[in-house]
Amino acid sequence: MQKISRYLFFIVLFSFFASQSSFAKENKIDLDLKEFIFGHLEDSYEWHITNIGDKRISIPLPVILHSKQTGWHLFLSSQFRKNNGTYKGFSIAPKGSNYEGKIIEYDASGIEIRPLDLSFTKTACSVFINGILLIVIILSVAHWYKSSNHVEAPKGFVGFMEMFITALVNDIIKPTIGDNYRKFTPFLLTLFFFILLNNIMGLIPIFPGGANVTGNISITFVLAFCSFIAINVFGSRAYWKGIIWPDVPIWMKAPPFPILPIIEFFGIFIKPFALMIRLFANIFAGHTIILVLSSLIFITATLGFAINAGMAIVSILFSVFMLFLELLVAFIQAYIFTMLSSMFIGFAQEKK
């Protein structure tokens, strides 16, 4: 009986693939691969959840614009779906223009110009949602320590977070920064948990997750910029002396060709730049691979039952493997970003 039910399960599963393949062939459904993949990786003015049949289900997000001609505007992005794409003179730029996908308006001579765009886009909305989630998680853990004087060690989730945070502080932050590590601990721990939570939420396919936050170079730029400020604004005198007039032979730092000071000066900018690109590229590449593997099923949908079923099995296996790998990458990238930031801060805090 168990063997029959096992075979029945697989037969039912394959019959889904057969119906899908014949349906796709009849209706000549064409998959626009580029639009599918970039639609999931890029920012947008609405949060698209799914298409049921022909109906498109998405959450409209507020659009906040300031145009030099007509002043401030605030409206929901669902206005762009009515009235064939224009609303009060604003429209989303079509394919082929410089500002493809962004809101533009036309000035008196018909040229496209971009108004000041402070919209609450999908990435911004996701940053807010993940930020609120992070605040709720961390503050609920911190609350345990404030409420009544506990003698025993915490258990459960609070215990896990305590283990995690003390491991971070004792293994990364304290050894690399040295004596005044407590000044930088809030920033570094926030950095770690923010990047970790956003990486993980980027892997969840449905609503609150699924927005490509850390795979967006603007977000990683801001994170790297915060590290840049933490490294350089609080740098010690010895740090700046080591950049402008290091302890090397005179011919390497004297005015006609001050080789080492120039190299060190570029190093100030290249280190956070590498942090930014490393996080962005890892997460972006991971999301791209998962999307491509998932779309293998749809690409082969019109090619017949056998190929489609085979590709579906391959795609499912690879996707599951890649998702596990992406979980590991999410944690490792957060760890590396925090570790390198604290190492650079430690270098800048050296007293001699």
Added chain:
Amino acid sequence: MLLLVLLQAVVKAEIYRLGATISAGIIAFAASFGISKIGTQAINATARQPEAANDIRTTMIVSAALIEGVSLFGVIVCLMAFFF
């Protein structure tokens, strides 16, 4: 004259795609070569001194992630060549 015709053929045949894909393959090969060296040395070091296994594992993962960061610099350049 011939060069002009050749250049036009190259652009029309989208050979930049060939360049981008071959570069991506070279990057994958280079990154895996570098990281395999780290893995080998980590295994050797753990075999020599099993008590240090945790420290060695941490160092290995950190070095692997740094090398992967550099390889993904190259992947970004390939993506840009492909789509822009």
